[in-house]
Amino acid sequence: MSADTSTGGSEPNLATVETPADEAVIRIRRSFAAPRALVWRCYTDPVHLVHFWGPHGATNPVCDLDLRVGGHWRQVMRFPSGNEYGYTSAYLEITPPERLVWRDAPDSYRFGDPLPPAGMVTELTLAEDGSRTLLSVIVRFTSLAARDESVTRGFATTVLEGSEKLDAYLETLAADAAR
Template sequence: MSGAARPVRVSTPADRDIVLTRDFDAPRRLVFDALTRPDLLRRWFGAQGWQLVVCEVDLRVGGTWRFVSQGPDGARMGHGGVYQLIRPVERLSYTEQYDDQSYPGVTVISHRLVENHGRTTLTTTIRYATPEGRDRVLRYPMARGVSESYARLDRVLVAPQPVRDQPGEGSAP
């Protein structure tokens, strides 16, 4: 991993879509694990100053996930959804809704992981329910927040902990 943070490439190929692309110096198995394992998600998910205080993952098609993040001022943000597609190490797709309905409707997030010589390109397509929802997100500092989160992920990928969650701590049995 280089000393400089890698940029997240952001594109808007359709009126409801945002596509984020980022390279990681890690095999896709590890990147996939970091997207799906609560013990790893807790270590990187969220912009600087935000931490997951609830991380529940039932990783199966039809299974649910739920995250609650807490910010530096104590503010909480909750969201969750349902897994739609799981192809370990290749693809992951799920719905997402925020508790406060700040983004009305259901958003669908799809990750594609491609490995080349031990490096993984993660392409995330976020499809909002409406063009207005997508445009609202684009007005926020989304790219900065994702970049900060992925910089945290870089550090996790260098030193992943093999310890799994204990039953009752947000992991699926």
């Protein structure tokens, strides 16, 4: 696995992806030219989340959030081919406006089924840097093999493309606010 892959050239929104050889994690960092409170709203309000979640070309016909510890997050991404990928997550920690932690969950969790052991836990942290927001995402897997399989399936690329879409969406919001 690559120790550090960077995209985006030298502009301030440079995104980095790290897949350490000895740790079952993916680390992604990116900077946004937007206040932390706005970036937080984008990640915690389905009205905003549907505009950027997933890779280029994907839409989000389903985005259901129960934003509380123990609450669920149900997302369905639709790809240009018409194929859909749905998943459910459970919130483990919510610290506005700086930290969200969630884990994978079976879809039946929304209806009261207990959670099996987590296959993947995601920690999202937002930090203020002047007028910018620094995003840090750490995704922890149960094993290096599980992490590597996720990378092979394009997980990190999907997250990076989603952050590119978020950057463009934040620019749209800023332009709308300036009118």
